[in-house]
Amino acid sequence: MTGREPVVLTVAGSDPSGGAGIQADLKTATALGAYAATVVTAVTVQDTTGVRAVHEVPLDVVRGQLEVVLEDLDVRAVKVGMLGSPALVELVAELLADVPALVVDPVMVSTSGHRLLPRDAEAALRDLLLPSATLVTPNLPEASVLTGLAAQTDPGELGRALLALEPGAVLLKGGHGDGPASDDLLVDRRGSTWFRAPRIDTPHTHGTGCTLSAAVATRLALGDPLADAVGAAKAYLGEALASGAARQVGRGRGPVDH
Numbered sequence: 001m002t003g004r005e006p007v008v009l010t011v012a013g014s015d016p017s018g019g020a021g022i023q024a025d026l027k028t029a030t031a032l033g034a035y036a037a038t039v040v041t042a043v044t045v046q047d048t049t050g051v052r053a054v055h056e057v058p059l060d061v062v063r064g065q066l067e068v069v070l071e072d073l074d075v076r077a078v079k080v081g082m083l084g085s086p087a088l089v090e091l092v093a094e095l096l097a098d099v100p101a102l103v104v105d106p107v108m109v110s111t112s113g114h115r116l117l118p119r120d121a122e123a124a125l126r127d128l129l130l131p132s133a134t135l136v137t138p139n140l141p142e143a144s145v146l147t148g149l150a151a152q153t154d155p156g157e158l159g160r161a162l163l164a165l166e167p168g169a170v171l172l173k174g175g176h177g178d179g180p181a182s183d184d185l186l187v188d189r190r191g192s193t194w195f196r197a198p199r200i201d202t203p204h205t206h207g208t209g210c211t212l213s214a215a216v217a218t219r220l221a222l223g224d225p226l227a228d229a230v231g232a233a234k235a236y237l238g239e240a241l242a243s244g245a246a247r248q249v250g251r252g253r254g255p256v257d258h
């Protein structure tokens with residue numbers, strides 16, 4: 001640390017097993033050379049085998065955390081992950097409307113099947129938070145919920161439907177499809193670009209989405225243009241997945257390795 005690292009803020013849930021959420025974001029930002037601040041929205045009870053329970057942090061405590069950090073630190077980019085209620089989505093949208101860069105990971109359901117965003121918060125996420133986002137990073141099921149289109153819809157069409165919800169850009173993640181590739185499509189008002197990668201054959205994918213969105217936010221904080229930030233984030237995630245494949249943390253679906 002030199003003391004001059006740009007600050008990236010993550011607003012997300014805690015995973016005590018260290019693989020997803022705030023913990024994945026912190027490790028990612030640190031590995032990529034930024035200073036990470038963290039606002040905790042929920043404390044989950046989970047391990048590598050799944051999420052057992054979620055304890056929401058009270059709204060006024062989330063507000064307090066956000067206000068003091070934004071007031072005190074020179075936050076260059078923000079990543080938003082798990083939000084557990086419509087009121088929390090509203091609060092976060094209000095307080096983050098003017099940050100220099102905002103990456104929204106529209107976390108909805110954990111891979112183990114636990115709902116992290118309640119259904120009644122989906123409309124608030126779409127209508128209040130997405131219009132402030134520099135980038136939104138849905139996987140195919142999340143894109144389907146946000147647009148009302150089937151997850152199998154042509155990615156270009158899905159991307160354009162997401163862009164109509166007014167984020168600055170969309171990164172549509174292909175990792176939840178099947179096949180030998182895990183290609184992501186970046187769509188903005190100038191066009192679209194594929195970011196291609198081979199699918200890495202590993203069960204240890206816990207925290208993949210958190211890591212990617214945190215890496216994009218970190219690279220934006222470091223000053224990258226958006227497409228460069230996405231390319232660097234995808235490369236970082238590929239290394240983290242490959243390295244994570246070779247180890248066993250816990251009894252279940254282990255984390256990517258930072």
Ligand code: PLP
Binds near residue numbers: 046081111208209
């Ligand atoms: N726990 C928290 C706090 C999260 O934010 C997320 C996803 O964003 C998950 C769990 C789920 O992670 P995964 O689907 O990789 O298991």
